[in-house]
Amino acid sequence: MSKVLVVMEQKGDAGWHRISLEALAAGQKLAAELGVTCSAVILGESAATAPLAAELATKKLDTAWSVGHAQLAHYTADGWVAVLQQLIAEQQPQYVVFPHTYQVRDYAPALATRLGQVLISDVTAIHAGPVFVRQWMQGKLNAEYAHKGEGVCLVSVQAGSFRADEVEAGSCEVKTFTPQIEVSQIRTKPSEPFREAAQTVDLSAAQVIVSVGRGIGEQENLGLVEELAAALGAELAASRPICDAGWLPMERQVGSSGQTVAPKLYLAVGISGAIQHLVGMKGAKTVIAINKDADAPIFEIADIGVVGDLFEVVPALTKAIKGAV
């Protein structure tokens, strides 16, 4: 019997949500350390889950569970909670590993509550024990959590914390699980996902990005970073609070709710570096951070750091760059 169960997630019409492969790698590692087996499950409409389960059959797993049902054609928290509760009751895993996606954030806490448990969410590392590391205070502290008692332990892993290319290949059997679920159990009515205006800014291709955060203080101060971006020929980007305030359009947001970027240079101005922002930019080749707070988490991933007043450093830097080109 398999002791670790990884709940995979489909993205759109085809393929995996990228973080679910990272969760699969985390689940395989955890199982290896505990000396137990790992299984994975994909939920959805039968036609959609079958090919994905077939792909799981090529991984080093005990079982690839294919859970198909007409009521799972569209995601609902009620549907996912009910079905996973049944599978967990039947299979009795010790650990259930989720990718920390928006969808998981929507249903996994409710599933944990039904099981009398608490999800250990947004885990960035798993140490021997097992001990699960997650961030406190917007990344200023790391807290290590252990699960107590006999019940199942639920964990979700943060994007970029485990490597999808470390998923171990192998072969396993695909098994189908037929859940009992009635239309009356689903209380919410979701409609088709949509996009607002077509995105006109593609930051993912930018080679140089100047990004601005809360430290800029006021909208009228944005000119400072706009001049720096212009001097560098860079795209201007921002962390979420700047876009929430309407100072820059949402499409210039970098982070888990915005764009993911991988430029040659990411120059972070007045950005503290909450994990939701870091997951969107840690693929940058070089990160330069300017921040007044020496303890800001952005300095944990920066290659070059300046602890100082951006209102002095940025204009001086703009001037120096203009003089150099």
Added chain:
Amino acid sequence: MKIVVAVKQVPERDAAVRVAADGRSVDESDVAWTMNEPDAYALEEALQLKERDGDGEVIVLCAGPERVTSTLREALAKGADRAIHVVTTDEGEGSLAARDTLGVAKLLAEAIKTESPDLVLTGLQSDDLGAGQTGVVVAELLGVPHATLVLQVERVDAGIKVKRELEDGWFQHIEMPLPALLTIQSGGNKLRYATLMGIKKAKSKETRELAAVAAGSRVDEVVKVALPERVKRTEMLTGSTDEIAAKIVEKLKFEVKIL
């Protein structure tokens, strides 16, 4: 519509945080406290819903020790009609820190049950522990449907229709009957400031105190809290502003090679 908004009091963003002597919690002795920002967006959404409806009631709810009354007063000054304070001890067995997400959600759910609201709103996550779960767990304890990462709420015949943020710039509308619980994403509305009149009025508004139910045992346990290890070796530049600027330009030319 009767709306309960559950808010949390958290350390201010710029607060220097230190690990407590026990190595498993945050030293709160010098911390300045504020309303959790995502919860401020939830309060704003509730106030706007009431203003659009032209009637209804907004009740702000917070669990914690005496200090959280300042956050409740702020919410009353912004326009909440009354407040509920679930009183916990500052530290030890009865404190918030002694409870896991489920334990805290039980405190909130018990208080919400005494009001039988049509709608419960809260922020999508807290700026301190960041578990992002309390709202969903409260919904489950209350036995009501929920939606997370909500940007807009509108009344429809069958209940409410919400606009939910998905990943990568996608959105989705979801309908559900009332009562329901929503966790609010930042950016769906603009936060208001308390006016002088609001602050004055807040003084005469009711705050009801509820005793916290005893904490059960935690399902999870925080075994250690520490400063994160640096994963990269960061080269910190020092000197005068002009020297720092010159050093960065050197690096942009010869190391990053973009100039």
